[in-house]
Amino acid sequence: MNTxxxxxxxxxxxxxxxENPEGLKVNEKNxxxxxxxxxxxxxxxxxxELTGSNQIIGNWPGxxxxxxxxxxxxxxxxxxxxxxPGIYSFSTYSMEEIVSREYIAFEKPDVVINxxxxxxxxxxxxxxxxxxxxxxxxxxxxxQVDLAKQKGIIIDTEKLEAALGVPVVSTxxxxxxxxxxxxxxxxxxxxxxxxxxxxxxxxxxEVENRIKKLTELIQSKNxxxxxxxxxxxIKLLENDIEIRKLVESKSRxxxxxxxxxxxxxxxxxxxxxxxxxxxxxxxxxxQFAHGAQLQSDIKITFSERLDKLVTHRVLGxxxxxxxxxxxxxxxxxxxxxxxxxxxxxxxxxxxxxxxVAGPIVIILWNGAFGGIxxxxxxxxxxxxxxxxxxxxxENSGILTRVAFMMDSAMHKIGLHGKALIPMILGxxxxxxxxxxxxxxxxxxxxLLAAFAITFAPCAARTIVILGLxxxxxxxxxxxxxxxxxxxxxxxxGRIALKVVPGETSGLIMEMHTFKVPSLSVAAKQTWSRTKSxxxxxxxxxxxxxxxxxxxxxxxxxxxxxxxxAPITVVWxxxxxxxxxxxxxxxxxxxxxxxxLVALFGTNxxxxxxxxxxxxxxxxxxxxxxxxATLTILxxxxxxxxxxxxxxxxxxxxxIVGGLFYRLIGPFV
Amino acid sequence: xxxxxxxxxxxxxxxxxxxxxxQNEKIVKTSRISKxxxxxxxxxxxxxxxxxxxxxxxxxxxxxxxxxxxxxxVAKRITRKHRLLExxxxxxxxxxxxxxxxxxxxxxxxxxxxxxxALCQVLEHPxxxxxxxxxxxxxxxxxxxxxxxxxxxxEVNEVGKRNExxxxxxxxxxxxxxxxxxxxxxxxxxxxxxxxxxxxxxxISVIKIAxxxxxxxxxxxxxxLAIGRDxxxxxxxxxxxx
Numbered sequence: 001m002n003t004x005x006x007x008x009x010x011x012x013x014x015x016x017x018x019e020n021p022e023g024l025k026v027n028e029k030n031x032x033x034x035x036x037x038x039x040x041x042x043x044x045x046x047x048x049e050l051t052g053s054n055q056i057i058g059n060w061p062g063x064x065x066x067x068x069x070x071x072x073x074x075x076x077x078x079x080x081x082x083x084x085p086g087i088y089s090f091s092t093y094s095m096e097e098i099v100s101r102e103y104i105a106f107e108k109p110d111v112v113i114n115x116x117x118x119x120x121x122x123x124x125x126x127x128x129x130x131x132x133x134x135x136x137x138x139x140x141x142x143x144q145v146d147l148a149k150q151k152g153i154i155i156d157t158e159k160l161e162a163a164l165g166v167p168v169v170s171t172x173x174x175x176x177x178x179x180x181x182x183x184x185x186x187x188x189x190x191x192x193x194x195x196x197x198x199x200x201x202x203x204x205x206e207v208e209n210r211i212k213k214l215t216e217l218i219q220s221k222n223x224x225x226x227x228x229x230x231x232x233x234i235k236l237l238e239n240d241i242e243i244r245k246l247v248e249s250k251s252r253x254x255x256x257x258x259x260x261x262x263x264x265x266x267x268x269x270x271x272x273x274x275x276x277x278x279x280x281x282x283x284x285x286x287q288f289a290h291g292a293q294l295q296s297d298i299k300i301t302f303s304e305r306l307d308k309l310v311t312h313r314v315l316g317x318x319x320x321x322x323x324x325x326x327x328x329x330x331x332x333x334x335x336x337x338x339x340x341x342x343x344x345x346x347x348x349x350x351x352x353x354x355x356v357a358g359p360i361v362i363i364l365w366n367g368a369f370g371g372i373x374x375x376x377x378x379x380x381x382x383x384x385x386x387x388x389x390x391x392x393x394e395n396s397g398i399l400t401r402v403a404f405m406m407d408s409a410m411h412k413i414g415l416h417g418k419a420l421i422p423m424i425l426g427x428x429x430x431x432x433x434x435x436x437x438x439x440x441x442x443x444x445x446x447l448l449a450a451f452a453i454t455f456a457p458c459a460a461r462t463i464v465i466l467g468l469x470x471x472x473x474x475x476x477x478x479x480x481x482x483x484x485x486x487x488x489x490x491x492x493g494r495i496a497l498k499v500v501p502g503e504t505s506g507l508i509m510e511m512h513t514f515k516v517p518s519l520s521v522a523a524k525q526t527w528s529r530t531k532s533x534x535x536x537x538x539x540x541x542x543x544x545x546x547x548x549x550x551x552x553x554x555x556x557x558x559x560x561x562x563x564x565a566p567i568t569v570v571w572x573x574x575x576x577x578x579x580x581x582x583x584x585x586x587x588x589x590x591x592x593x594x595x596l597v598a599l600f601g602t603n604x605x606x607x608x609x610x611x612x613x614x615x616x617x618x619x620x621x622x623x624x625x626x627x628a629t630l631t632i633l634x635x636x637x638x639x640x641x642x643x644x645x646x647x648x649x650x651x652x653x654x655i656v657g658g659l660f661y662r663l664i665g666p667f668v
Numbered sequence: 669x670x671x672x673x674x675x676x677x678x679x680x681x682x683x684x685x686x687x688x689x690x691q692n693e694k695i696v697k698t699s700r701i702s703k704x705x706x707x708x709x710x711x712x713x714x715x716x717x718x719x720x721x722x723x724x725x726x727x728x729x730x731x732x733x734x735x736x737x738x739x740x741x742v743a744k745r746i747t748r749k750h751r752l753l754e755x756x757x758x759x760x761x762x763x764x765x766x767x768x769x770x771x772x773x774x775x776x777x778x779x780x781x782x783x784x785x786a787l788c789q790v791l792e793h794p795x796x797x798x799x800x801x802x803x804x805x806x807x808x809x810x811x812x813x814x815x816x817x818x819x820x821x822x823e824v825n826e827v828g829k830r831n832e833x834x835x836x837x838x839x840x841x842x843x844x845x846x847x848x849x850x851x852x853x854x855x856x857x858x859x860x861x862x863x864x865x866x867x868x869x870x871x872i873s874v875i876k877i878a879x880x881x882x883x884x885x886x887x888x889x890x891x892x893l894a895i896g897r898d899x900x901x902x903x904x905x906x907x908x909x910x
Binding site: 088089091119120121122123126266270271272274275278279282285286289311313316400403404405407408409411416417504505506507508509510511512 | 809810811812814815818827856857858859860861862863864865867868869870876878879880881882883885888889890891892893894895896897898899
């Protein structure tokens, strides 16, 4: 999958060797390049094309924001590339924005490549202007010029260069076009920073004079803030809380002056000063964009026709359902194939049997090994194809439209359309899904989404439903359980909304153009989502499985099962042994099925009645998030929220299971 | 109450009713008004003719009633007072839901503009009434609520009133263009909107509205954005000639 990128990276390397045989003559120096820009402009594609497989993906220290770093060799230089998160501005104090601005100000990359979308130049330049204010050496990369051309937009890079005072290179990153030139320009700037004229953009007089006044005051105090003085001045006039706090700790005087000056601007414009400054920036963005943009007739592109269809008031819902349904179908078909392939491979050299008598060490080892096998054969084969396809759908722009159509439904559980992505991820595995709730605006929304996700029928739950109900009762009951699960998820989401007070922050989402998704970006995204599965789920699977089997072998689980009998036997109508099976299921959901098979062999129909199959599957599906999910909940939200969520799940499972037992009893 | 005041309260009540009906129905029929106000069709017809003469509505027996710009302004102002009062009665006085409407109906006609502004500030510029209907924007020439909050009562006259009717973007028809003139809400919402290009004075148009009170897709500065209803009902525009 990455071979194409490797070739590209090699191409850069080779070129450097031919032009520079000794490899020493010219500046043999390491440089750092940061990629910055809005979301969905193809920044990740640029990053992947440049660095190939040579990447490290992790988190920013102490932050829950992903950090992607890569390396390449270009014309004899070792270049480090940092892919900053996609942001629209430096103003909302989201983690992504703070990480980006602190990186640029304090780590001082040798050059910042600002990737902009050629079709949405004006909005993108709003961010470019803010980058310029940070006074960093930069190059603007006008990407996706092919898509813009289809819409009849052509960008004159020379004019844009003249207006911005920084070099501009146009690219089609997905095909590698223009990237060589981009790197040439970027390295040139990195070594010869004066090349970057980086003229100051002057605001309207009534604002500019005040910026200058404040800048001079800041300069005179020598505060050593790390940020350029002019930038700090503008931020203070914008009433940026973070920067104000920073300056306040060193000089109250500056903050007070800034307050008065901002007030003066407000009096002139009758608008809050931050709105005045945003309007001014957009005024320049508009001028630069229109100056450099040749718009021929607006063409109705294929993308727009597709857009009309996907968001059609009736058809749109069918297509949304089709997309999600197709995604799940693909997962089951492909996942099942790989799963059986891997299972037979593992079974060949070591039959997995959870119930072993003998020395405790062997029991523990057997449990641990069973955990690895379960992760490899039952979770990965489903989750990887699922996430790969999901990333492709996401990057093509279709998922944005599905989110657009589903926004009002999501509002019913206190979330908005964007929360759809974590929710769908939950169908693969709850762990990365809960991790991905980071895209939501507030902690409350993240918590609501995470709670709903703990009910989402993940791959392991699906195995239980299929293995118990579809096989021994009927496919229809299996589907019914799926539907009930979604209904429970929805109802509990509603209840949670009432319990957790606060307002829902509304949806503001860019509807970017449809495009052919990049496989390498999707592969990378799949990896970064599957990663947590390997770091969190696998260890928990392995340790948890070993422990639970050890406890079972020591006979410690049977008393607990007996203690639980009033609930399992009387209320839920299950056999006593169900207690043990469910305890196993708390470690890994699919353990429910494996344990039953281990205890009674494959002819489970002799042990359980159809209704018991259904109730057991239902309860094991709902009754507690698996140990790995609990771990990630604990990490993301703390023990209080985790306990509440776990309790809510247990109570729901008992209530729903018992009621269902009495309700369907007469029909099965 | 003098005769004059009674008349104006009566007019306001009519305009308010027509406005409310027109929010859901394309054509406002006499029969519907008479049902809502519990007044005979004949009297309603009579009154509508009068309102037509006063340039509050355009009325023809067969096409139904349509508010003029003038009428719309009065209707919006009184609707705003009504819905603000409902919020006040419920959120602050904690009255039961079933009495809110009638109580607000009686109070709305005597609520002064200054009191309306104070009420709006106390309630922290609410956007919806208890029935989840959008509260129209105020007609003071502010661009944001922050501005209004920072002004003293004496300064308000200086700010002045708008001539044009403001409409929230979710009420724009497809392909209609508007100029962003007022954004309601706290700092955070405004900030997010500004960053995405929705600044005061920018021109914006609606591309499509998702069904089932879903989001609105707008075109702004060459980009397309989906904006949830909750936010879309707080971005107000002046209609621009196409």
